[in-house]
Ligand SMILES: NC(=O)C1=CN([C@@H]2O[C@H](COP(=O)(O)OP(=O)(O)OC[C@H]3O[C@@H](n4cnc5c(N)ncnc54)[C@H](O)[C@@H]3O)[C@@H](O)[C@H]2O)C=CC1
């Protein structure tokens with residue numbers, strides 16, 4: 001590792017958050033190339049920034065980074081060459097970071113086609129704590145609540161679909177990765193969890209008082225804010241060009257549909273079973289990277305006797 005690091009112009013640390021500091025410590029003792037830029041991709045930024053401030057390296061500059069891309073999956077199987085395309089890539093320079101170092105790093109990262117945003121490390125942890133870490137805690141807590149009910153009655157598991165699956169996808173995230181993230185951002189998260197308790201407390205009170213107008217208003221305000229959020233990004237593997245088809249629930253059907261589309265040179269980027277029940281049609285979601293592929297797929301599926309809808 002030392003030999004490779006000492007020849008590098010850029011070093012990216014891409015290990016779990018709990019391992020970052022030990023790598024930074026090792027690298028601090030190396031004779032790095034003058035002007036070398038060290039960055040990382042950790043989901044929390046304040047603790048690694050504090051470590052970098054403490055250690056320093058006479059030749060190198062550390063600039064924290066966090067590509068806001070990815071999914072609940074980890075490992076090389078989850079990688080794609082367009083992972084960062086159109087995603088936000090947060091950098092957390094210090095007031096003391098030489099501007100030319102920041103420019104060199106952003107010039108390199110532009111090749112990922114991500115949108116670069118800079119913010120200080122502490123603010124990053126507050127914001128990302130709220131929009132990413134807190135939702136992961138809520139998803140895990142919700143799934144575990146239902147898992148306990150399900151121990152008494154398996155119908156919970158059988159009926160859990162739709163909304164439950166949508167809001168709990170991230171509950172399948174990697175346990176060790178998320179252990180580190182939550183521990184490293186625990187002070188922010190404790191504050192956010194107290195606010196969350198107040199939020200759920202408001203619902204408890206509305207239900208106790210059968211406050212219909214209050215409930216309606218809560219849904220109205222959340223819907224309004226959510227509709228302002230950016231669209232799912234084009235270019236990601238979770239393509240926005242999607243359609244749904246009802247399919248008879250029998251063996252081999254998914255393979256047949258994928259093969260038929262492949263034979264017509266239509267690139268399917270994702271295929272997901274949304275619903276599957278005995279003796280009634282299941283629903284498949286097909287995703288494509290281009291409008292042309294989607295249009296072509298819908299026409300082909302029609303020829304094959306399936307009705308596709310958006
Ligand atoms: N999963 C996601 O969507 C995102 C993850 N991140 C951050 O990226 C970093 C890596 O996460 P992923 O790529 O998702 O996980 P991953 O599990 O795909 O990759 C982590 C890699 O680190 C290696 N590793 C673990 N401990 C190590 C050690 N002590 N020494 C050397 N290598 C070690 C693992 O073998 C694995 O190859 C984490 O800091 C995470 O917070 C940032 C943005 C998104």
Ligand SMILES: O=C(O)C(=O)Cc1ccc(O)cc1
Nearest residue numbers: 043068069070071072132170
């Ligand atoms: O699965 C999802 O939607 C994610 O939230 C992925 C993710 C995980 C960790 C990050 O630091 C950033 C993004």
